[in-house]
Amino acid sequence: MNLREIVRRHRILLICGLVLGLAGAAAKLAQPWMLGRLIRAVSLDESIARPIAFIALFFLVDAGLSAGHAYTIGRAGENIVFDVRRVLGARLLRSRIPHFSRLEHGDVFARTVSDTSIACLTIAQAMAQMVTSVFMLGGGIVLMARLDWRLLLAAVGCLGLASGCALLLARRVRIAALRNREDIGAFGSGLQRVLGALTTVKASRAEERETEELTLLAARARRSGIRVTGFGSLLTPAINVGTQLSLAVVVCWGMARVATGSLSAAELTSFVMYLFYLVTPLVVLFMSIGQIQQGRAAVQRVAELGAIPQEEDVHAEPGKGRECEPVAQWTSAIRFENVGFAYREHAPVLRGVSFTLPCRGLTAIVGASGAGKTTMFQLIERFHRPDSGTIRVAGRDVAGLGLAELRSLVGYVEQDTPLLRGTIRENLTYANPEADPAEIARALRLASLAGFVAALPDGLDTELGERGAGLSGGQRQRLAIARTLLQRPAVILLDEVTAHLDSETEAALRDAMAEAARECAVLAIAHRLSTIVQADRIIVMEEGRVRAIGTHRELVESDEVYRRLAGLQFATEEAPA
Numbered sequence: 344m345n346l347r348e349i350v351r352r353h354r355i356l357l358i359c360g361l362v363l364g365l366a367g368a369a370a371k372l373a374q375p376w377m378l379g380r381l382i383r384a385v386s387l388d389e390s391i392a393r394p395i396a397f398i399a400l401f402f403l404v405d406a407g408l409s410a411g412h413a414y415t416i417g418r419a420g421e422n423i424v425f426d427v428r429r430v431l432g433a434r435l436l437r438s439r440i441p442h443f444s445r446l447e448h449g450d451v452f453a454r455t456v457s458d459t460s461i462a463c464l465t466i467a468q469a470m471a472q473m474v475t476s477v478f479m480l481g482g483g484i485v486l487m488a489r490l491d492w493r494l495l496l497a498a499v500g501c502l503g504l505a506s507g508c509a510l511l512l513a514r515r516v517r518i519a520a521l522r523n524r525e526d527i528g529a530f531g532s533g534l535q536r537v538l539g540a541l542t543t544v545k546a547s548r549a550e551e552r553e554t555e556e557l558t559l560l561a562a563r564a565r566r567s568g569i570r571v572t573g574f575g576s577l578l579t580p581a582i583n584v585g586t587q588l589s590l591a592v593v594v595c596w597g598m599a600r601v602a603t604g605s606l607s608a609a610e611l612t613s614f615v616m617y618l619f620y621l622v623t624p625l626v627v628l629f630m631s632i633g634q635i636q637q638g639r640a641a642v643q644r645v646a647e648l649g650a651i652p653q654e655e656d657v658h659a660e661p662g663k664g665r666e667c668e669p670v671a672q673w674t675s676a677i678r679f680e681n682v683g684f685a686y687r688e689h690a691p692v693l694r695g696v697s698f699t700l701p702c703r704g705l706t707a708i709v710g711a712s713g714a715g716k717t718t719m720f721q722l723i724e725r726f727h728r729p730d731s732g733t734i735r736v737a738g739r740d741v742a743g744l745g746l747a748e749l750r751s752l753v754g755y756v757e758q759d760t761p762l763l764r765g766t767i768r769e770n771l772t773y774a775n776p777e778a779d780p781a782e783i784a785r786a787l788r789l790a791s792l793a794g795f796v797a798a799l800p801d802g803l804d805t806e807l808g809e810r811g812a813g814l815s816g817g818q819r820q821r822l823a824i825a826r827t828l829l830q831r832p833a834v835i836l837l838d839e840v841t842a843h844l845d846s847e848t849e850a851a852l853r854d855a856m857a858e859a860a861r862e863c864a865v866l867a868i869a870h871r872l873s874t875i876v877q878a879d880r881i882i883v884m885e886e887g888r889v890r891a892i893g894t895h896r897e898l899v900e901s902d903e904v905y906r907r908l909a910g911l912q913f914a915t916e917e918a919p920a
């Protein structure tokens with residue numbers, strides 16, 4: 344994400360805002376000059392109508408232009424925030440899973456929601472304020488030099504001292520602001536962590552402990568926030584002391600010079616008025632430097648998040664449909680060729696895994712917990728890349744398939760069946776928004792959900808809560824299965840989908856799997872013997888390797904590990920007929 348490029352896209356509005364601000368500043372600078380003319384006209388007994396008319400005109404123009412400036416710059420700032428959020432949201436959704444899973448979600452929210460606002464608004468507004476203030480100061484100094492350069496030197500000396508202090512303070516503000524943004528992010532992450540598992544927190548009676556932890560994080564954010572306010576609040580007084588000092592010097596010395604006749608009363612009045620007029624831009628200038636320092640801290644955080652690595656996609660056209668040859672031409676649905684994989688610096692999870700699945704039929708994967716079964720699914724979906732070997736879907740290397748193409752070929756029902764906030768219908772048609780009512784009815788029937796949905800007062804339009812709250816674990820799992828069936832993929836990956844089901848629903852779902860397996864390849868990680876026995880072939884995994892492949896009968900006869908696994912299941916389940 345290139346922030347500079349985004350700001351550049353809104354340069355016209357920013358420039359318009361700047362021009363309005365500069366014109367307003369020019370109108371402001373003309374006022375003391377005209378006031379001097381007015382005083383001179385009074386002292387020379389000339390007509391005062393013209394100077395008064397000009398002063399009124401400059402007042403009005405100044406007010407109008409300042410309002411236009413604030414609106415235009417504010418609008419440009421909001422436009423930049425919008426663009427940054429849009430790009431950031433898209434980049435997060437397209438980020439690589441290994442990198443995304445390392446982020447703290449609360450911190451991601453803080454960066455995407457509040458840092459983007461602070462970064463863009465303060466930078467757009469503060470930058471514009473800085474430019475107009477510098478113009479105002481520069482113009483004022485030139486005009487004051489024309490009035491009396493000695494008085495100007497005295498005033499600038501006092502103000503320079505105050506400005507030096509203000510610059511030092513602005514630097515401290517930036518450092519404190521960066522710390523504060525990080526502390527706010529940490530609080531957001533802490534909150535997210537406990538709210539995401541609220542029932543576990545309650546069941547573990549950990550409310551008090553977690554409240555203390557959250558209070559600690561909030562206190563840290565408060566401490567760094569107070570440091571920002573502390574340094575920030577010293578900025579204005581530092582400037583005020585400088586201006587009051589310079590005002591005192593200018594008035595005392597100026598009066599003395601008026602008394603000796605080396606300066607006129609009109610010039611001194613104009614000079615003092617310029618000094619008053621310069622206080623605001625000077626304060627604004629240093630405030631803007633402080634704000635820009637804070638904004639820079641936020642920009643840094645937004646840029647860091649925007650730099651999250653993206654999924655590499657050979658045909659990066661979102662929503663692109665399936666483009667493989669017809670099923671009849673595939674040699675296999677899935678093929679693993681000597682695949683090896685390790686999670687970053689961890690020990691290898693898969694070691695030389697090879698197998699081939701035909702285009703149709705049900706394959707079960709069995710193995711001890713941690714054997715690498717889910718990892719295989721994640722590699723097929725290309726959430727991770729294998730370290731060695733090749734994975735083929737529909738005969739094509741997944742590394743060379745477009746992501747949209749690959750993920751429309753593969754339907755994946757995850758172990759913890761995440762659903763989204765929204766209606767049952769929205770969840771159901773999530774992977775295939777164009778599904779027609781007949782297809783929806785079929786998917787519901789196959790997933791044994793038709794009766795349940797029909798009995799709901801709002802049917803398919805029933806609203807679900809966060810992560811599908813409002814449904815039982817089994818219903819959530821069946822809804823996820825129906826969603827995958829509706830996608831009509833070529834390969835269906837099921838990760839322990841029968842885990843939450845009663846025997847009756849499991850039997851219904853076995854039928855659904857059998858029906859789906861007539862049309863496509865179904866690969867199911869399963870622990871229930873009844874599901875495993877029904878499979879056309881079973882892959883036995885052990886410590887990241889394929890130990891054996893065969894039917895239930897073959898494996899019972901030939902493989903000791905499978906016999907043991909099956910034996911354990913027989914002991915706990917009723918053996919199927």
Ligand SMILES: Nc1ncnc2c1ncn2[C@@H]1O[C@H](COP(=O)(O)OP(=O)(O)OP(=O)(O)O)[C@@H](O)[C@H]1O
Binds near residue numbers: 716
């Ligand atoms: N993101 C990750 N980072 C590091 N290690 C991981 C990660 N995900 C899984 N692992 C490790 O990889 C190994 C295989 O995990 P995987 O989830 O594939 O096992 P599994 O066979 O599906 O287990 P289960 O049957 O319990 O679901 C485990 O030892 C696990 O700790």
